[in-house]
Amino acid sequence: MSVLLLLVAVGEIAAAVAALNLRRLMELAAVGYSEEDAELADRLLLITSVFQVALYVATVVVFIVWFHRVRSNADVFAPGTLERGRGWAIGGWFVPVAGLWIPRGIAVEVWRASRTDPFAPDRHEPHTLVNVWWVGFVVATVFTRYADRAYDDAGTPEQIISAVDRLLVGNGLQIVAAVLAVLFVRRLTHMQHTNASKGAGRTVAV
Incomplete structure (x- = not known):
């Protein structure tokens, strides 16, 4: 899981890097650029x-599979304390608009149960790390969608340069979000490993 997030x-x-190369070409639009550069x-x-x-x-x-697994484990650690059922650990991500806060609520409950x-x-x-991870994820997701729309609507070199600048900000936010996700995954997994090793007779998938 952590490896995939780092690959993201x-x-x-x-x-x-590709966006910066495109930006360079747009800055040369006034004087012209070669066909080879454009193809590259x-x-x-x-x-x-x-x-x-x-x-x-x-x-x-992979993340949703992991998220469902830690949610299932939480029932073993603190049965009866979680409000939403295990299915929400999967379905909650796909609910329009509400998907921006349902998974966070589940993550907080799982974190509490895993302490x-x-x-x-x-x-x-x-659960400070949960909040920081979730804010990073939401901000990166919303801004990237906004930047993508701006790029799709761009027509002139100036508009493309402006849109590419937004894409670059989005890239940076996504990198931060990926690093925060790695920290969240590793910490919660460690918490559940620790709980599983201490609890005699507990059967969990960690």
Whole structure:
């Protein structure tokens, strides 16, 4: 899981390189640029786009499988304390608009259940990392969609340069979000491993 998330960050770096190359060409539009440069820019954009999509799909599938597994484990650690059923750990991601907060709520409940004392107040092993990860994910997702629309609507070299600048910001936000996701995954997995090793007779998939 962590490896895939880090590869997503690598994909964003590659996309940023391709975007910077396109931006360079647009800045040369007034004086002209070679056909070879234009073909190279198109090729780089195509390759990085395919790479990004493939990595994103693979990461989403693996992440949701992991998310459902840690949600199932939470029932073993603190039965009866989670409001939403296990199915929401999958379906919650695909609910329009509400998908921007349902998974976060599930993550908080799983975090609480996975602590050394799942019934302690929130100040005991606070879920700060959950909040930071989720804010990073939402901001990166929303801004990237906005940047993609701006790029699709761009026509003139000036508009393309402006749109590419937004794409680059989006790349940076996605890299931060991927790193935060790695920290969240590793921490929660470690918490559940620790709980599983301490609980005699507990059967969990960690």
